[in-house]
Amino acid sequence: MTDGVLDLQRFFPYRLAVLAEEVSRTVAQLYADRFDMTRQEWRVLAAVAANRQMAAKEIAEYSTLDKMSVSRAVAALEAKALISREEDPADRRNKLLTLTPSGRAMYQKIVPLVRAREDYLLGALSPTERDMLDDILNKLTSRARDLRQRG
Amino acid sequence: MTDGVLDLQRFFPYRLAVLAEEVSRTVAQLYADRFDMTRQEWRVLAAVAANRQMAAKEIAEYSTLDKMSVSRAVAALEAKALISREEDPADRRNKLLTLTPSGRAMYQKIVPLVRAREDYLLGALSPTERDMLDDILNKLTSRARDLRQRG
DNA sequence: TATTGTTATACTCTATAACTATA
DNA sequence: TATAGTTATAGAGTATAACAATA
Numbered sequence: 001m002t003d004g005v006l007d008l009q010r011f012f013p014y015r016l017a018v019l020a021e022e023v024s025r026t027v028a029q030l031y032a033d034r035f036d037m038t039r040q041e042w043r044v045l046a047a048v049a050a051n052r053q054m055a056a057k058e059i060a061e062y063s064t065l066d067k068m069s070v071s072r073a074v075a076a077l078e079a080k081a082l083i084s085r086e087e088d089p090a091d092r093r094n095k096l097l098t099l100t101p102s103g104r105a106m107y108q109k110i111v112p113l114v115r116a117r118e119d120y121l122l123g124a125l126s127p128t129e130r131d132m133l134d135d136i137l138n139k140l141t142s143r144a145r146d147l148r149q150r151g
Numbered sequence: 152m153t154d155g156v157l158d159l160q161r162f163f164p165y166r167l168a169v170l171a172e173e174v175s176r177t178v179a180q181l182y183a184d185r186f187d188m189t190r191q192e193w194r195v196l197a198a199v200a201a202n203r204q205m206a207a208k209e210i211a212e213y214s215t216l217d218k219m220s221v222s223r224a225v226a227a228l229e230a231k232a233l234i235s236r237e238e239d240p241a242d243r244r245n246k247l248l249t250l251t252p253s254g255r256a257m258y259q260k261i262v263p264l265v266r267a268r269e270d271y272l273l274g275a276l277s278p279t280e281r282d283m284l285d286d287i288l289n290k291l292t293s294r295a296r297d298l299r300q301r302g
Numbered sequence: 303t304a305t306t307g308t309t310a311t312a313c314t315c316t317a318t319a320a321c322t323a324t325a
Numbered sequence: 326t327a328t329a330g331t332t333a334t335a336g337a338g339t340a341t342a343a344c345a346a347t348a
Binding site: 055056057067068070071072074075091093094095 | 328329330331332
């Protein structure tokens, strides 16, 4: 183990990447195949649905997307009439976003589907494991952010 | 929680994706910024280093890459003289890959660096948590694969 | 005919940065 | 000058499929 060879199958960053990609695909099957949305569009839709009336910058922070991804996802969602945009009267640089009725309807169709997949996945774990996973994800995410900032 | 709104910050697939992306970046900082390798090239390098003399198909299985990604990563690594290719005399469709001395030297520079990052990340966890995380990753990966295959 | 590996193509994603309009 | 958002562009990743060589 501590010799010069690294076994990819036991290397945590690799295992995490494989799991996350697999999970991401199972969720994307729902919103991509059935509702023709990209991952970015889904995240923006979920962000606006959960918060109502957000500026693009707030969406970027909430969804961990950069502002360009948000901008393009918003344009795509607007073209599909799933969200609408209006200027913020208090600061006309901001474009406030809300779901249209059909955007909300689509969101409400997708949510139970992705929740069911989440439940199925987490159903592999005991309640104790689920609680611990919650802590573990928080701790690891915090460390990973430290690491990346410090280089 | 069970109303129609999904909080992205509490949604497991989202949290997992954010963590995995963050971890992937901290590791990529090492092999990309310092050694000018893509993620695919790093995975292929690691696969060949851990197994010696692999055919492209075996690399694809070991590294969870598809055969085209392997083919292009191999071409790139060969152009940098990090791996070499020879025909398998037993089946001339196979191209057996091995690291060149400079490929092995680069691998041996990278391994301690990525191991240090892995150790730092997992250092956020107690030994109990680390053991449990190991099980959890296995269980979730197995379920996610089930889910994706069944659609 | 089936398999290994390569090549072609097109689409998505990501990153940097220039640009606009407001402030 | 600084900020919110858009647009441009190029590089990297991914997916489908056609293809060549070999079995």
